[in-house]
Amino acid sequence: MNAVDIEGTLCRALCGSVKVKKRGDSLWQVDTPWTFPDGDGYSIYVSQAPTGGLRVSDQGLTMMRLSYENDIAKLREGSRGRLLTQVLADAGLSEDDGEFYLDATAEDLGTSVLRIGQALTRVHDLTFLNRLRVESTFYEDLREKLQIVVGAERLTEGYVLPGIANARDYPVDYFVSGGTLPLYLFGVPNRDKARLATIILQHLVRSGEDFNSMVVFQNAADLPRADLGRLMNAANDMIDSLDATADFERKLLRRVK
Known part of the structure; x- marks a missing residue:
């Protein structure tokens, strides 16, 4: 195999593992292979952005999920708060009342989904500071x-x-x-x-x-x-x-x- 063959194989595998489901007139859910430790998939949605283009968002479900077993207020304080701010900044995400999102063009949609997926992984990892305190x-x-x-x-x-x-x-x-x-x-x-x-x-x-x-x-x-x-x-x-x-x-x- 050469680089082109490997790239084609990866693209087919990755594309085949992503599904899109319509959830409303202008809301679509993106199913990916990414899961939390209990097996539940990440919450990633695409909708029309208020200023045009597309918005990739978790609809606030990540923080809601974490609140079941964690004190969410602590994720915004001290070292945890600084790490959360850094995670969002690194991925270019904004936050609105617990909802993480970024706006994108249609051409950047794939990259944006990858960025928010990586960010949600890092946000979830902050909860380990409760059990394994640095x-x-x-x-x-x-x-x-x-x-x-x-x-x-x-x-x-x-x-x-x-x-x-x-x-x-x-x-x-x-x-x-x-x-x-x-x-x-x-x-x-x-x-x-x-x-x-x-x-x-x-x-x-x-x-x-x-x-x-x-x-x-x-x-x-x-x-x-x-x-x-x-x-x-x-x-x-x-x-x-x-x-x-x-x-x-x-x-x-x-x-x-």
């Missing part, structure tokens, strides 16, 4: 939960204890005020932070500080047993993950009320 979003989520439970006015982020040796080398993620003893809270998204939190807690104990401590993991099960064991010995309270909302609130309020 470090940046983990800390954002931790800060948000703390503010909800105790209020921003009771939090001091990046707290450096006065009066201890080399204090700036041993910062506390959060000092939470209001308890009988000061509460020092650490977010732990990975093994390196688990080791650092252990070192800081041990240093504070050796310095004669009297305090309560709490550690919130991204996922405690991901840590090596030895690192987890050392940190368990150093801290008062632990939360397995940020998804353990009830335990997080109960243990936190017990220390600061």
Whole structure:
């Protein structure tokens, strides 16, 4: 086979896998081989654009679908929000009340369908940040939960204890005020932070500080047993993950009320 033969084979295969169904006087649904993990196909529609030409759109169904198992508001905040904006910009998509679309000419229709399909894949992938939190979003989520439970006015982020040796080398993620003893809270998204939190807690104990401590993991099960064991010995309270909302609130309020 040569390049022309391969191109012809691919074109026939790709064209054969795309179907168009009429859904209204000026609305057509484009069926493609692209599917979500549960097997449902992407929602891609073609309609007449208000300014002429054609509009390729998901009719708002992608975000509606994601809302069944995700907090859509979080997709528009922090790192997730910046990534969503970048995804849409890369594909040249606009958004109107949750509907993703781009306008095209008849000649550009095929390319536009490919672009929106790629964008919908990337939008869906943002939801994995809920289950596999990268470090940046983990800390954002931790800060948000703390503010909800105790209020921003009771939090001091990046707290450096006065009066201890080399204090700036041993910062506390959060000092939470209001308890009988000061509460020092650490977010732990990975093994390196688990080791650092252990070192800081041990240093504070050796310095004669009297305090309560709490550690919130991204996922405690991901840590090596030895690192987890050392940190368990150093801290008062632990939360397995940020998804353990009830335990997080109960243990936190017990220390600061």
